[in-house]
Amino acid sequence: MSSGELISVVVDVFGREMKEVKVPANFKIADLVKMLGFRVSEVVVSVNGVVSAEEEPLRPGSVVKLHSVVSGG
Amino acid sequence: MVCGKRASVFVSYLGDYLCAEHFVEYFERRVFEAVSHFRLVREGDRVAVAVSGGKDSLTTLYLLSKFSGRLGVEVFGIAVDEGIAGYREHKLDALRRLADELGVEVFVGSFKSYFGFTLDEAVNVLRERGYVVKPCSVCGVFRRYVMNAIARERGASRLATGHNLDDEVQVFVMNALKSHVDGILREGIVSEEVGALLVPRIKPLYFIPEKEVLAYTLIKGIYTPFVECPYIVYAMRRPVRRWVNEVEDEDPGFKYRLLASKELARKKIKAPRKQPTYCRVCGEPSANPVCKTCLYRAYLDENYRLVVEKKIGSINFARYGLE
Numbered sequence: 001m002s003s004g005e006l007i008s009v010v011v012d013v014f015g016r017e018m019k020e021v022k023v024p025a026n027f028k029i030a031d032l033v034k035m036l037g038f039r040v041s042e043v044v045v046s047v048n049g050v051v052s053a054e055e056e057p058l059r060p061g062s063v064v065k066l067h068s069v070v071s072g073g
Numbered sequence: 074m075v076c077g078k079r080a081s082v083f084v085s086y087l088g089d090y091l092c093a094e095h096f097v098e099y100f101e102r103r104v105f106e107a108v109s110h111f112r113l114v115r116e117g118d119r120v121a122v123a124v125s126g127g128k129d130s131l132t133t134l135y136l137l138s139k140f141s142g143r144l145g146v147e148v149f150g151i152a153v154d155e156g157i158a159g160y161r162e163h164k165l166d167a168l169r170r171l172a173d174e175l176g177v178e179v180f181v182g183s184f185k186s187y188f189g190f191t192l193d194e195a196v197n198v199l200r201e202r203g204y205v206v207k208p209c210s211v212c213g214v215f216r217r218y219v220m221n222a223i224a225r226e227r228g229a230s231r232l233a234t235g236h237n238l239d240d241e242v243q244v245f246v247m248n249a250l251k252s253h254v255d256g257i258l259r260e261g262i263v264s265e266e267v268g269a270l271l272v273p274r275i276k277p278l279y280f281i282p283e284k285e286v287l288a289y290t291l292i293k294g295i296y297t298p299f300v301e302c303p304y305i306v307y308a309m310r311r312p313v314r315r316w317v318n319e320v321e322d323e324d325p326g327f328k329y330r331l332l333a334s335k336e337l338a339r340k341k342i343k344a345p346r347k348q349p350t351y352c353r354v355c356g357e358p359s360a361n362p363v364c365k366t367c368l369y370r371a372y373l374d375e376n377y378r379l380v381v382e383k384k385i386g387s388i389n390f391a392r393y394g395l396e
Binding site for chain 1: 079080081082083090093239282283284287288291292299301314315318319321322
């Protein structure tokens, strides 16, 4: 994790909880997912409403929504 | 990357990222190819899709209905209402919405109407008796019974379920942990035909990771509410799922390699062909003299126990690990 500049993004966790999170400016979606304690294979992430690959860098002010893969039948 | 557009989904099978449009195209082609390559359906089939209202079954219903013209089959949905308050009604709403959009009929059967009690009521009894059998075991057995019964009543020649790669891999690992070799050999993309009473089951999403199914439903706008079954905490599946996903994160493609191990085992060791045998109480197909549905019903419901005992004499529940 870099100790440089921080940016803030809004995270929507499974539609249950919204929170603002500060992360290093060079963070990728995958880094955020891991930082929040989730496994990359267990969430799909949309950024500002668009399903996005985990390798994408985060941008300041983005709304990052986590969708749980594991929802049970 | 195929076209240079913004990447949406990492596809571990390709080891590459795809944009939303190419992902959808890839996903649908892969499901269609699994259905045609493994001859999951034949022209003229009446395909019942077992739908829970979750993303996997809704995707199966959506795609089979989309492919029905090309495949020359008729598609309809069947759903089981187990009677789980705060869960099932939300899922059934999502299902009705999609079915209306697709113009597909859905038939619903409930535990209450088939067995006389809801799953919630059954769980109360299980709890009083110290959970010697878990809610998911009972629910799974009852669900299979009801799904097969509705499919047969509605004249289905195939019963499609939404089982995806993750389900298959988790069940494989659980079977391996329990040394349940027979289970490993019998869990394939299509079930073997065992007599006229069991509608053959097919799994069109067999090769699709669960995560890709979710990405597909989000991109396509197939709505499925996020509600988890309240009884999931009792299942052994949870730790297995966690472990498999942890390894997959470290080592993408792990799930495909697990599935490959299973398929190789199934190829080398053929499951012995079984003569169909039937439950002495209800007459449904069963490997044992009394099927699990009848056994659990008798365990949970005093009146049904009397019905069973009238036919076969007293039941020694301890013999089945039920005491």
